[in-house]
Amino acid sequence: VGDHIKLRKGDDGEKGTRVRVLGRVHRERKQKELLFITLRDGYGYMQIVVGGQLAKTYDAITLTRETSMEIIGEICEVPAGARAPLNRELRADYFHIPAHWKAAGGDDAITNRVSADNQSHAHLLDLRHLTLRGETSSSVLLVRDAVEYAFLTAYRELKIRKVSPPALVQTQVEGGATLFKLDYYGQEAYLTQSSQLYLETCLPFMGNVFCIEKSFRAEKSLTRRHLSEFTHVEAELDFITFDDLLSHIEHLICRVLEILFADPVTAAHIKTLNPELTMPSRPFLRMRYSDAIDWLVKNDIPNEEGEPHKFGDDIAEAAERRMTDIINKPIFITHFPREIKAFYMQVDKDDTRVTESVDCLMPGVGEIVGGSMRLDDYDALMAAFKREGLDPEAYSWYVDQRKYGSSPHGGYGLGLERLLAWICKQHTVRDCCLYPRYMGRCKP
Ligand code: 4AD
Ligand code: MG
Numbered sequence: 001v002g003d004h005i006k007l008r009k010g011d012d013g014e015k016g017t018r019v020r021v022l023g024r025v026h027r028e029r030k031q032k033e034l035l036f037i038t039l040r041d042g043y044g045y046m047q048i049v050v051g052g053q054l055a056k057t058y059d060a061i062t063l064t065r066e067t068s069m070e071i072i073g074e075i076c077e078v079p080a081g082a083r084a085p086l087n088r089e090l091r092a093d094y095f096h097i098p099a100h101w102k103a104a105g106g107d108d109a110i111t112n113r114v115s116a117d118n119q120s121h122a123h124l125l126d127l128r129h130l131t132l133r134g135e136t137s138s139s140v141l142l143v144r145d146a147v148e149y150a151f152l153t154a155y156r157e158l159k160i161r162k163v164s165p166p167a168l169v170q171t172q173v174e175g176g177a178t179l180f181k182l183d184y185y186g187q188e189a190y191l192t193q194s195s196q197l198y199l200e201t202c203l204p205f206m207g208n209v210f211c212i213e214k215s216f217r218a219e220k221s222l223t224r225r226h227l228s229e230f231t232h233v234e235a236e237l238d239f240i241t242f243d244d245l246l247s248h249i250e251h252l253i254c255r256v257l258e259i260l261f262a263d264p265v266t267a268a269h270i271k272t273l274n275p276e277l278t279m280p281s282r283p284f285l286r287m288r289y290s291d292a293i294d295w296l297v298k299n300d301i302p303n304e305e306g307e308p309h310k311f312g313d314d315i316a317e318a319a320e321r322r323m324t325d326i327i328n329k330p331i332f333i334t335h336f337p338r339e340i341k342a343f344y345m346q347v348d349k350d351d352t353r354v355t356e357s358v359d360c361l362m363p364g365v366g367e368i369v370g371g372s373m374r375l376d377d378y379d380a381l382m383a384a385f386k387r388e389g390l391d392p393e394a395y396s397w398y399v400d401q402r403k404y405g406s407s408p409h410g411g412y413g414l415g416l417e418r419l420l421a422w423i424c425k426q427h428t429v430r431d432c433c434l435y436p437r438y439m440g441r442c443k444p
Contacts, residue, residue, distance in 0.1 A: 005019045005020070005021060017074070017075055018072065018073065018074050018075075019072070019073070019074075019075060019090070020070065020071070020072045021039060021041065021046060021048075021070075021071050021072075021090065022041060022068070022069070022070050022071075023039040023040050023041035023042075023046075023068070023069070024039070024040050024041070024066050024067065024068050024069075024103075024133075025037055025038070025039065025040075025063060025064070025065050025066060025067045025068075025069065025103075026038040026039065026040035026045060026065070026133075027065065028063050028064075028065065033051060033052075033055055034049055034050065034051050034055060035049070035050040035051075035055045035060050035063065036048070036049055036050075037049075037050065037063070037071075038085075039069070039071065039090075040133070042138070044085065045085045046085060046086075046088070046089070046090055047078075047082075047084035047085060047088070047089040047090070048071055048073070048089065048090045048092055049089050049090070049091050049092065050092045050095065051091070051092075054092060054093070054094075054095065059095070059097050060095075062105070063097075064102065064103050064104070064105035065103060065105075066103035066133070067097060067101060067102050067103045068097070068101035068103075069095055069096065069097045069101065070095060070096045070097075071090060071092050071094070071095040071096075072092070072093060072094040072095070073090045073091045073092040073093050073094070074090070074091050074093070075088050075089070075090055076088065076089055076090075076091055125430070125436070125441060126443075126444070128435060128436075128444055129444050132434070136273070136431075137431065139269045139272060139273055139424070140273065140420065140424045140426060140431060140432055141434065142265075142266070142269055143260070143266060143269050143270060143273070143420065143423060143424055144416070144420055144432065144433075146259075146260055146263060146266040147256060147260065147416065147419065147420060147423070148212065148416070149259075150255075150256040150259040150260055151210075151212060151233055151252075151256060152212075153259055154252055154255040154256055154259065155210050155235070155252075157255070158208070158248075158252075159207070159208070160207075160208040160209060160210050160235060160237075161202075161206045161207060161208065161209050161210070162209070162210055162211060162212075163198075163199065163202050163206060163209050163210075163211050164211060164213065165192070165195040165198035165199065165211055165213060166192065166198070167191060167192050167213065167214060167216075168182075168184065168189055168190075168191070168192070169189065169190055169191075169192045170184075170187070170188070170189050170190065170394055171190075171197060171394050171395055171398070172190065172193060172390070173192075173193045173194040173196055173197055173342065173344075174193045174194055174217070174342055175342070177218075177220075178193060178217040178218045178219055178220075179191075179193065179218060180216050180217075180218050180228075190216075191216035192213075192214075192215055192216060193215055193216065193217055194215050194232060194234065194413055195211050195213050195215070195232065195234050196234055196236065196344075196411060196413065197344075197395075197398050199211060199234055199235070199236035199411060200236050200374060200398070200401055200409065200411070201397065201398070201401060202236070203236060203238040203401075203407065203409055204401075204404075204405055207238065208235065208236065208237045208238055209235065209236055210233070210234060210235035210236075211232075211233075211234055211235075212231060212232070212233050212234075212416070213231075213232060213234075214229055214230070214231060214232065215229075215230055215231075215232040215413070216228060216229050217230075218439075219438065219439060220439060221439070222438065222439055222440075223317060224427060224428035224429065224430070225317065225365060225366065225415075225418055225421070225428070225429050226429070226438065227417060227429055227430070227433065227436055227437055227438050228437040228438050228439065229437040230415055230416070230417055230429070230433070231415075231416035231417060231433070232413050232414070232415065232416070233413070233414040233415075233416055233419075234411065234412065234413040234414070235248075235252075235411050235412060236409060236410070236411035237409060237410060237411060238407055238409045239407050239408060239409065240373075240408065240409060240410055241373075241408070242334075242346075242356040242358075242373050242410065244410075245356075245358065245371060245372075245373065245410045245411075245412070246284075246286070246332055246334070246358060247283075249332075249358070249360055249369055249371060249412055250282055250283060250284050250330075250332075253280070253330070253360070253369075253419075254279060254280065254282060256419075257279055257280075257423075258279070260423070261279070270423060270424065273423075273424040273425055273426075274423065274424055274425035276425075277423060277425070280329060280330045281329070284329075284330040284331065284332050284360070285327065285329060285330065285331045285332065286331075286332045286334060287331055287332065287333050287334070288333075288334055288335045288354075289315075289333055289334065289335050289336045289337065289354065290311060290335070290354075292315060292323070292333050293309045293310065293311055293313070293315075295323070296308075296309040296315070296319055296323065297309055299322075299323075299326065301319050301322045301323070302319075303316065303319065304316045304318075311337065312337055312339060312340065313340075314340050315333070317366060320361060320366040320367060321364075321365075321366050323361065324361050324362060324363045324364065324365070324366055325363065325364070327363075328363050329363065330360060330361065330362055330363075331360070331361045332358050332359070332360055332361075333358065333359045333361065334356075334357065334358045335348055335351070335354040335355065335356070335357065336354060336355055336357045336359070337353055337354055337355070338353065338354065338355055341355050341357050341372070342372075343375075343384040343385060343387070343388040343390060344372070344374050344375055344381070344384070345357050345372040345373070345374070345375065346372060346373035346374055346375050346376070346410070347375070347380070355372060355373075356372055356373035356410070357370075357371070357372035357373075358370075358371050358372065358412070359371075360414075362418075362419075362422040363422070364421070364422060364425065365418050365421045365422045366418075367418070368414060368415055368418040368419050368422060369412050369413065369414045369415075370412060370413055371410065371411060371412025371413065372410055372411075372412075373408065373409070373410035374409055374410055374411070375402075376402060376406045376407060376408055376409065377402065377406070378399065378402040378403060378406070381399060381402055382399070415429070416432075417429035417432040417433050418432075420432035
């Protein structure tokens, strides 16, 4: 298919030149003797004008959306009012459509791509392989690609090393209720809920580490921010304090945004999806859990039972979202009570009811990061297993970290789809991944 240009957004170097482009018909429109095509190639869009004899050919007259085609012509500047991407159009003097490149016309699925509003969410998801071709969906996934690279860059700058922990495990991290169990050669195993425990084991030989891997949770409720399979950005940092952990999370989120904004193509996509997004001011608002509870009471935001919040309550999704809607900037909620947090969290020295833990909440989404300092004392960890009803035998490799060179360390997990929902202003994390998995859906 050879030498041709890509229709990159923000790439306007070719005006006045003759080029060859390859792509799919995103939209087509007849106007008198002219055929206007918006061609899409996954890199961008270009307006194509077909006129003269070419517009009277059988292929031009019967052209259908999503047909692939090859076009040669000259790139010409057009006025801003013409609504052509990058104020340019390609005046075609040749095009070619091999027979099998033609898309079946009148296809319901293709119409759905542009009229998503009239369709049920489930129906659209059945057709996700086609609806992904829509402008918003593809923009979000393009930003997602940039975000993944931005994390790699930001971690590289901080000299934090990438590792790849296993997905098949025999330990739980975030509670038994959401474990996906499977038969592993006759033994019970699970799909990992978090790579945290494995990351902790890497500190002594890799220094600070991160991973971007899938985590799995058998979430039994349908919410707009829970997936059964999500992309988890996790890191573990050695010889740090709780304050170091908070500053690091804040730095990382801001640095990733900076990298995204510095790339004109990504910045243009974000601007279209979420025009209001700006760099959050630092430091992020820090609020102890107990103060958050007071704040919720003062603002008449009830707990899940409809009662006023009290110390020890979970701050559920609805309350969390009310909070971020009102405060409308990133919030670190810190020092959650032991009872509502995972077994591995370090206890606060000044108030043993609470842990050195943090959730980072973003407007419109709520929690996007959960992190903590880790119990680094052998006896304290054993007591925590006991309290949680976990058999320490299965965790011997994890416990050994406390026997052979323990250290004050901590880390966090960030849900990539939730970060994207915030950056791209998407209502649900389901629209922030390729093929979402949640209760009741495992296809396409
Ligand atoms: O708060 P969580 O459960 O924390 C952990 O898993 C820690 N072990 C992470 C660590 O310290 N290394 O999950 C961390 C983040 C959440 O803040 C959320 O963004 C995301 O992972 N997450 C989910 N995203 C989508 N769907 C789900 N079902 C999610 N569960 C957690
Ligand atoms: Mg959490």
